[in-house]
Amino acid sequence: MGSKAQDTASGASVPAEMNAVVLDRFGGVDELKQRRIPVPEFGDDDVLLRVEYAGAGSWDVLERKGLYDNAFGAESTFPFVLGWDAAGTVAAVGRNVTRFEVGDRVYAATIPVLRTGFYAEYSAVEAEHVAHVPDRLPTDQAGALGWDALTALTGFDVLDLRSGDSLMVFGASGGVGHMAVQLARHRGIRVLAVASGDDGVALSRRLGADAVVDGRKVDVLAAASEFAPDGLDGAFITAGGEVAERALGAVKDSGRIAWPNGVEPEPAKTPAAKVFRNDGDRLATDRLNAIIEASSFEVHLGGVFPLERIADAHRALDEHYVGKLAIKIG
Template identity: 75%
Template sequence: MNAIVLDRFGGVDELASRRIPLPQVGDDDVLIRVEFAGAASWDAVEREGHYDGAFGVASTFPYVLGWDAAGTVAALGRNVTGFDVGERVYASTNPVQRGGFYAEYGVVEAEFVARVPDRLPTEQAGAMPWDALTALGGLDLLGLPQGATLMVFGASGGVGHMAVQLARHRGIRVLAVASGDDGVALARRLGADEVVNGRKDDVLAAASQFAPDGLDAALVTAGGETAERSLRAVKSSGLIAWPNGVLPLPVTPPSAKVSYYDGDITRAATDRLNAIIEASSFEVHLARTFPLENVKDAHRALDDHYVGKLALKVG
């Protein structure tokens, strides 16, 4: 199969196109013919070697990146039920262990594979899984009732713009802190009750007006000085959800409790996510989609300003 591989960790120029063997399909696996894969900021971190050894598994080369994908079922392991060859699916994986989705085919345990909801385009599904499930996990952790106030910091990014939609689906009042005028427009279009531009607006003043007694919670999807300062708007009895991997961490802890967490990518979580997608107007905003052969351009674009997600067209 055709794939984008690394023969060593490093810069963008280490990405190379090559034919490699199809991955082996185990008894509990699904082989996916990849149509679209997500291109995310953590792909660049991984490309540079910062995850080497982080998951207790030695890195082997050629190394294939790609944590998110959507396509069709190509083959099923002998123990796998509930899927049919040819149906649309999306999946989350960890490339360190078995290779990722920057390839024509990817193999994943069936537990981490889900049908693409009928109303969701495959292109959007390919860039969705880890971000949407991280957003969903953060909201689950916060456990806010209808009418509660939530600040989504980084509301125009991958996790953030999905969190805005999932929070609104729960009836939570959302103050979105977005990046740039285009980010503000996106967050507002997706249903945020109030939106501020984190690059130039006074977030604390906006939060005070939005929730005079203090915000009930915050979901932080981008770290830094502005994020840390903005968390002062969360009441001391409130809660802050902070996905692992969002950096930099706060230098000075806020008065509210910070809970660090990982997204849940199991079948139970994807079933819940799919139910929300089918019952709402949920969308994955794609800033740009690159042909797989232009993967270097996609990785360069990760350093540019964009809103939503970047994707690769594989199949």
Template identity: 70%
Template sequence: MDSRIERSAGGAIVEPKMNAVVLDRFGGVDELSSRRISLPEVGDDDILIRVEFAGVASWDALERAGAYDGAFGVASTFPYVLGWDAAGTVAAVGRDVTQFDVGERVYASTMPVKRGGFYAEYGVVEAEFVARVPDRIPTEQAGAMPWDALTALSGLDLLGLRAGGTLMVFGASGGLGHMAVQLARHRGIRVLAVASGDDGVALARWLGADHIVNGREDDVLAAAFEFAPGGLDAALVTVGGEIAERSIRAVKSSGRIAWPNGVMPAPVTPPSATVSYYDGDVSRAGTDRLNAIIEASSFEVHVARTFPFEEVQDAHRALNDHYVGKLALKVG
């Protein structure tokens, strides 16, 4: 442990080694292996989190394969620990951290390339990207929530719709999409949810979408114009591809389309409406706003499956299967 840590759980010395899922090189699912590695160093502005649940997401598979190698201007080093989302408890805090106490239940976002991710018993992250878990949210849900929920929230901010406005959420039964539906409904926005499969339609309906379309079977463009005859005010696209590109033609020319960076493929032919590519705000400003909404609404994260830590390879294989909501890894 770094000597700058002033407080640790119960005053005890935290073991300098931890169990983690690591990569020794980029590649397929078989490159994921479990072993003990050193705890990450904790700086003055950092929080050490004892991880209970980590999110498993499509970008983890891309990162595992090496798609992000060098993309963030930082050289990749091994052993490499994946995991962008997590929830657990504060194990220790840096010297300059005053707003969190040891033992508090927290969730966090990080970028693994810098100091390792959350597929480990402990993860370190700057306090700016850590938030308390609202009382009404189970830790399992909180662990799978941060990046998708905050990206959805930032997308809605970008679109700037008022109550009564019409919004298409394309990919409404996925991780980002099912959270976007709830956040939009909280604002009084009328939501056309484009979901995947019968189970996706059922989830979107349960979440309160005003109209639901099965993107696998239905004519999304026709349904959109039936929902909003003069054209949709906006769209939030969470899954790219030919159907998405065709569907966003339903957004009127004066409308806006929010397209998170990393959602591929991007449109080949630009629609008449403005397409804005963006990143989610995962800072304290974002988490404060998200937590306020969670406390004031019925927001929840639909976790389709949770895998034991030792079954991380199965979790990554499941990313290629059909599921609705999120996948999670039980670490602690």
């Protein structure tokens, strides 16, 4: 049974309506419309999040076009609110929620087709998928953290590498990629970063990669073979394609390859090393937070757009950028 936020025992003052960017149908950037809609109801096990920053990722474009319609076993309903990750403060909590209080600074990851997304001033999220923002992390960075960092963290679970092992991060200057570089360095793993553009190379180098190459300019297979003459222990692929597939030839037959679900195109040939597919584990936020608190981990924001410029943000997603893009909501 859903609850209206203003009726909860928390006493939080939440309006009946909110600003949001919605889709009335799937399509191009022109389908993104800003208007007022009702604040979502929330259940006994939910947190109502007052969104300050939302992440913008390539999957937002795919979902805007309708390519995720029914992908998670749920039918899309309109008006549809995009936005998979966000940060802000707790506006209200369900009666079974004990870990959070009104005013707490939190971040969260959601699946918009199953629950309302984050391109809105408020969103309801299951409390188990909400986490406190580490003290040292700014809220704008936390808003773009969720899915990318958890996908990277889960990738390392399947890679099962040890300190001193060698790893190629392909797509190292992107959202998941630049976080994977940092998680690898935290574990003492030697990192060859394959980035994109001079700015991507500079970012990967600043974040601590042992070697960095521009995948558009150099022979990545040759660079990987030079980096690990006996073969790479693993590869983390965050951008598919012919160059990525060829580079996998540098991974030992006994090595492991993390290839997150949604990274396209799929390899045309099965590599000798075993490929593990993974999603982000939304229950792994305690582990992620411990790493953030114990390291210099950061979310590099390649651009922050106000809500009224959401169309520009989506156009930017189809262009070159490094790190992750964010939307300033409140």
